[in-house]
Amino acid sequence: MxxxxxxxxxxxxxxxxxxxxxxxxxxxxxxxxxxxxxxxxxxxxxxxxxxxxxxxxxxxxxxxxxxxxxxxxxxxxxxxxxxxxxxxxxxxxxxxxxxxxxxxxxxxxxxxxxxxxxxTGAPSPSPVDIEGAPAPAPTSNADILKASFVVAFGVFVGFWL
Missing domain, CATH: 2.60.40.420 (Cupredoxins -  blue copper proteins)
Known part of the structure; x- marks a missing residue:
């Protein structure tokens, strides 16, 4: 840091x-x-x-x-x-x-x-706990991006149901 x-x-x-x-x-x-x-x-x-x-x-x-x-x-x-x-x-x-x-x-x-x-690169905040089954912890920036997309997509679909 x-x-x-x-x-x-x-x-x-x-x-x-x-x-x-x-x-x-x-x-x-x-x-x-x-x-x-x-x-x-x-x-x-x-x-x-x-x-x-x-x-x-x-x-x-x-x-x-x-x-x-x-x-x-x-x-x-x-x-x-x-x-x-x-x-x-x-x-x-x-x-x-x-x-x-x-x-x-x-x-x-x-x-x-x-x-x-x-x-200047402060530590990222802890992930927010969302209701439902917990997802496995991401291990890279690509995994974080994928996990964020899945969560965002799930929230988006949830609004339409």
Missing amino acids: LNFTEAREYLVGGKTDSWKIPSSESDSLNRWAEKSRFLVGDLLVWKYDGKQDSVLEVSKRDYVTCNTTSPIAVHNDGNTKIVLDHSGAYYFISGAKGHCEQGQKLIVVTLSDKNMRRF
Whole structure:
């Protein structure tokens, strides 16, 4: 079984000049974030000109409305590092006037270690006991597929009787 407890560091957008107004919808940082699986403990790193811009962590509502007046946290050092310390969604917008409205924002969804296990080969759940004679235990993936088909077919036929 694979173990994903080691924290990873992500350069936001995958390159140093990514924290800017996107040139197109396909250049959006959210497209980048959708391609990654972030875990609790991972680190996001922004590289940008701290004299011209900032990173604001905001609520979902402020993200949607591009409200910069009540951020959860303000970062303007040009080398912002944020630890993803809980599972769920994080919302970030640019603090530069008008930039959020032009698409300079990011949503990152962090999975807990528990949720990540379902993507990494966690043990399969025990089979459900169905009324009737028990079937012999399958010994391979092909046998499991056959057994599942037989059970599904039996349930389907049972509905028609």
